[in-house]
Amino acid sequence: MPKGYLGVFEQMVLLAILRMGVSAFGLEVRREIESSAGRKVSRSAFYTTLDRLEKKGFVKWTPMESENARRSAPIRLFEVTKTGLVALRESRGALESLWSGMDEVVNG
Amino acid sequence: MRPSRTPNPPRLAELLLRLALPRGLAGASIKGDLDQEFEESLADISLFRARVWYFLESLRFVARFTGLRLGAPFGSRPHNPRSSGDNFMSLLLQDTRFALRRLLRSPMFSLVAVLTLAIGIGANTAIFSLVNGILLKPLPFEEAESLISVRSAVQLGPGPLSKVPIPLGVTTLGGISFSRKRRRGVDWRCRLRILLCSPRAASGLPTPRAS
Numbered sequence: 001m002p003k004g005y006l007g008v009f010e011q012m013v014l015l016a017i018l019r020m021g022v023s024a025f026g027l028e029v030r031r032e033i034e035s036s037a038g039r040k041v042s043r044s045a046f047y048t049t050l051d052r053l054e055k056k057g058f059v060k061w062t063p064m065e066s067e068n069a070r071r072s073a074p075i076r077l078f079e080v081t082k083t084g085l086v087a088l089r090e091s092r093g094a095l096e097s098l099w100s101g102m103d104e105v106v107n108g
Numbered sequence: 109m110r111p112s113r114t115p116n117p118p119r120l121a122e123l124l125l126r127l128a129l130p131r132g133l134a135g136a137s138i139k140g141d142l143d144q145e146f147e148e149s150l151a152d153i154s155l156f157r158a159r160v161w162y163f164l165e166s167l168r169f170v171a172r173f174t175g176l177r178l179g180a181p182f183g184s185r186p187h188n189p190r191s192s193g194d195n196f197m198s199l200l201l202q203d204t205r206f207a208l209r210r211l212l213r214s215p216m217f218s219l220v221a222v223l224t225l226a227i228g229i230g231a232n233t234a235i236f237s238l239v240n241g242i243l244l245k246p247l248p249f250e251e252a253e254s255l256i257s258v259r260s261a262v263q264l265g266p267g268p269l270s271k272v273p274i275p276l277g278v279t280t281l282g283g284i285s286f287s288r289k290r291r292r293g294v295d296w297r298c299r300l301r302i303l304l305c306s307p308r309a310a311s312g313l314p315t316p317r318a319s
Contacts, residue, residue: 073140
């Protein structure tokens with residue numbers, strides 16, 4: 001069972017991690033959200049969200065060595081856990097059931 | 109030929125990040141990401157602008173991550189209604205944490221608020237010190253209210269002398285002084301200053317210097 005519901009930004013982060021696959025590193029995931037959503041993403045908000053998702057058990061990460069020779073700090077490869085996938089599906093289901101039949105109302 | 113060195117981010121910003129970010133690999137990785145973006149930004153913007161950007165980012169990280177330690181940021185924690193078991197101290201602590209998080213989220217506003225308070229309190233203290241010293245604080249003598257300073261200027265020649273009423277109980281001559289001055293174009297040949305007081309007040313007066 002997922003612990004707590006997912007906010008919109010949390011869903012975006014999880015989906016971006018899934019889209020990036022084997023290159024879901026912190027920097028790349030944030031850039032993916034920016035290019036997909038077409039909006040600036042605050043770095044501090046992004047990393048605190050990742051931290052929160054990790055505490056909820058929705059993501060996990062593995063430290064790796066960067067290919068950038070000038071970078072000494074490790075990079076983190078993120079992965080969505082099974083619990084995270086369940087939470088994503090539930091959030092999508094809840095949204096879809098709310099959206100059903102609302103197209104006419106919303107589109108005018 | 110000297111190899112070109114990569115410019116470093118501001119040291120203060122790095123220190124702030126070290127204090128704010130989580131310890132271990134997670135914190136090191138976040139700082140590494142920020143450092144990498146700093147390096148990449150140098151291709152497009154000047155070093156000065158890159159340093160300013162890095163510094164502002166570090167402040168945002170401090171606000172976010174310190175706020176996280178003080179308590180979860182807004183919307184991240186399910187609303188927990190205050191139960192009847194909450195006592196006064198836990199409510200106070202909760203409100204204090206909330207206030208601190210709000211202040212950290214808008215550091216410029218907090219800075220202006222703190223400066224306004226500091227200037228206001230400072231100005232009030234300065235004015236009160238002045239008023240207290242001049243008007244409120246009593247003179248360092250017993251029965252200080254009985255001290256009367258009579259100032260009279262006597263012009264040589266015919267002219268009225270001022271009369272000063274002396275209250276009851278004032279019987280002692282505290283001191284007399286004369287001076288000759290020229291003020292406002294008039295030649296006051298003799299300026300008289302008499303200090304009258306009660307005997308108890310007179311005992312606390314400084315001894316006049318022998319001239």
